[in-house]
Amino acid sequence: MSFLSPQDMQAIWLSVKVACAATLFSAPFGFAAAYFLVFVRLPGKAFLEGIINLPLVLPPVVVGYLLLLFFGQSGALGPLLRSLDIRIIFTLTGAIIASSVVGFPLLVRSIRIGMEEIDERYLQASRTLGACWWDTLFSIILPLSIRALLAGMTLMFARSLGEFGATIILAGNIPGVTQTIPLAIYEYTNTPGGDRMAMSLCLVSIALSLLVLLVSESVTRSYKRRTAR
Amino acid sequence: MRLEVAVSKKFESFTLKADFTVTAQRCGVFGPSGSGKSTLMHLLAGLLTPDEGRISLAGEAMFDSAKNIDLRPEERRIGVVFQHSHLFPHLNVQRNLFYGWKRTPEAERRIASDALIKVLNLEHLLERGVGSLSGGEKQRVALARTVLACPRLILMDEPLTGLDEQLKYQIIPYLKKVFAEFDIPLLFISHSLQEMRLLTEEVLVFEKGRVEESMPVDELARNHLTTSNRGYANFLSLYDPCPQGDLWRYRWGEESLISTESGIDGENLFELGSKDITLFKKHPQATSARNLIACSVVGVFGDGNRVGVELSCAGGGRLISQIVPESVRELDIREGVQVIAVIKASALRRLC
Numbered sequence: 001m002s003f004l005s006p007q008d009m010q011a012i013w014l015s016v017k018v019a020c021a022a023t024l025f026s027a028p029f030g031f032a033a034a035y036f037l038v039f040v041r042l043p044g045k046a047f048l049e050g051i052i053n054l055p056l057v058l059p060p061v062v063v064g065y066l067l068l069l070f071f072g073q074s075g076a077l078g079p080l081l082r083s084l085d086i087r088i089i090f091t092l093t094g095a096i097i098a099s100s101v102v103g104f105p106l107l108v109r110s111i112r113i114g115m116e117e118i119d120e121r122y123l124q125a126s127r128t129l130g131a132c133w134w135d136t137l138f139s140i141i142l143p144l145s146i147r148a149l150l151a152g153m154t155l156m157f158a159r160s161l162g163e164f165g166a167t168i169i170l171a172g173n174i175p176g177v178t179q180t181i182p183l184a185i186y187e188y189t190n191t192p193g194g195d196r197m198a199m200s201l202c203l204v205s206i207a208l209s210l211l212v213l214l215v216s217e218s219v220t221r222s223y224k225r226r227t228a229r
Numbered sequence: 230m231r232l233e234v235a236v237s238k239k240f241e242s243f244t245l246k247a248d249f250t251v252t253a254q255r256c257g258v259f260g261p262s263g264s265g266k267s268t269l270m271h272l273l274a275g276l277l278t279p280d281e282g283r284i285s286l287a288g289e290a291m292f293d294s295a296k297n298i299d300l301r302p303e304e305r306r307i308g309v310v311f312q313h314s315h316l317f318p319h320l321n322v323q324r325n326l327f328y329g330w331k332r333t334p335e336a337e338r339r340i341a342s343d344a345l346i347k348v349l350n351l352e353h354l355l356e357r358g359v360g361s362l363s364g365g366e367k368q369r370v371a372l373a374r375t376v377l378a379c380p381r382l383i384l385m386d387e388p389l390t391g392l393d394e395q396l397k398y399q400i401i402p403y404l405k406k407v408f409a410e411f412d413i414p415l416l417f418i419s420h421s422l423q424e425m426r427l428l429t430e431e432v433l434v435f436e437k438g439r440v441e442e443s444m445p446v447d448e449l450a451r452n453h454l455t456t457s458n459r460g461y462a463n464f465l466s467l468y469d470p471c472p473q474g475d476l477w478r479y480r481w482g483e484e485s486l487i488s489t490e491s492g493i494d495g496e497n498l499f500e501l502g503s504k505d506i507t508l509f510k511k512h513p514q515a516t517s518a519r520n521l522i523a524c525s526v527v528g529v530f531g532d533g534n535r536v537g538v539e540l541s542c543a544g545g546g547r548l549i550s551q552i553v554p555e556s557v558r559e560l561d562i563r564e565g566v567q568v569i570a571v572i573k574a575s576a577l578r579r580l581c
């Protein structure tokens with residue numbers, strides 16, 4: 001691939017790494033949050049829902065800045081992280097956290113739509129047939145919302161590939177460390193004569209996104225066929 | 230079975246208060262829609278928690294607010310067959326059937342799965358997805374699924390409502406067979422007196438969130454004769470039809486009855502409305518009705534303008550006819566009097 005420089009290849013690899021890690025890391029939490037929003041009846045749920053959805057409406061830069069304050073040296077978690085010798089700011093971990101937080105509402109929303117379609121009486125039937133709560137969660141709720149979960153993970157993956165605002169604030173734009181595709185494109189557009197390089201990365205970005213959509217579509221379809229049988 | 234219940238639960242719109250003890254093996258819970266029958270079922274199964282009170286099954290406490298006992302649904306082992314079968318859509322018939330079975334401790338698995346599948350005629354459905362089943366098939370699978378979990382008690386919440394008449398009477402024999410063969414206590418919730426009478430021995434009458442009374446199911450049906458306009462349905466087991474002209478002659482005890490409907494060899498269940506039995510004091514010489522049966526009056530009940538007359542026929546067959554008080558006086562109907570019951574061939578309706 002002559003039209004991509006080694007630095008570009010690194011950016012692509014980093015992007016994929018960040019998106020995969022953020023998606024896999026968030027999936028169980030997203031599932032739990034959606035379960036809570038759909039099936040648990042508690043006061044204050046609306047507030048929690050608001051908090052979960054906030055990154056969706058806030059400018060990513062604001063999210064990034066808040067995360068910076070939270071994880072920074074003098075932030076709430078700063079002393080703890082320092083004592084454990086964990087660095088978040090300007091690291092790959094930071095990029096993953098930024099992507100996770102920004103993509104989380106999309107993930108939860110998607111799973112939630114799927115879960116809301118589950119008739120609660122299936123859960124009652126399963127309990128009266130001798131399944132405990134965990135058993136019901138894994139034998140009924142998870143299989144019945146697996147398509148929504150996959151759709152949510154796809155959305156989140158795609159969103160993570162394109163994450164820019166929060167990432168640049170929390171993780172910076174360090175080639176080979178935190179420079180993902182959007183950050184690399186941003187750098188090219190600021191460099192004289194970088195248009196061609198920016199364009200080739202744009203093409204890669206488009207190709208990656210399309211690939212994700214196609215894979216997700218075919219996986220969803222195969223699940224649909226299995227359940228319709 | 231010994232089920233003791235004394236619970237209350239308050240809702241925004243009504244309060245459920247139930248205080249009863251059931252000892253019959255097959256008991257019905259009868260009441261109009263919205264009287265709290267389904268809520269009761271949820272309380273018994275552990276899907277809802279009562280505000281206070283006590284539920285015990287065979288001496289074991291399922292719920293006791295005083296002792297802080299509240300067994301989870303899976304610990305109670307009370308099976309539920311819901312009104313809509315609620316088969317798990319992502320599992321095929323076989324995996325639905327064995328969902329509860331797999332979660333039953335091996336020592337408790339006393340139901341022979343092959344026999345049950347055979348009784349309910351499900352063999353050919355095992356590999357199918359549940360989406361492609363008909364209403365009756367779904368209910369049969371749901372029933373088998375619950376029975377296979379080997380519950381200590383089965384609650385059925387209007388399992389036949391929503392099925393058409395024909396299907397309903399196709400399923401009832403299956404139900405009876407399963408409960409007879411596998412000896413599982415049953416609490417059957419319904420607003421249909423007919424289903425109640427076909428499936429249970431005793432009923433709890435529910436009204437506005439309270440158990441009003443408990444009585445043998447036949448007594449409830451007799452009460453309905455005098456209070457509602459629908460009369461009393463006699464259920465007759467008729468055997469071995471043989472053609473007679475355009476009609477069919479069935480064996481009923483020592484008598485024979487003629488019906489317009491054909492049946493199968495062996496037992497056929499027929500329904501005969503109390504209003505379709507006309508009583509004559511002497512043998513009518515000429516009548517269009519095809520069935521004339523000599524019987525004696527064994528009881529007269531009801532005090533309104535509808536009176537039930539219980540008749541005993543040759544071979545021990547019992548019938549209940551419904552007449553008005555004036556006829557009782559004119560024909561001098563009282564215990565021991567001989568009468569002729571006249572029944573039209575078309576009044577005998579075959580159920581299954």
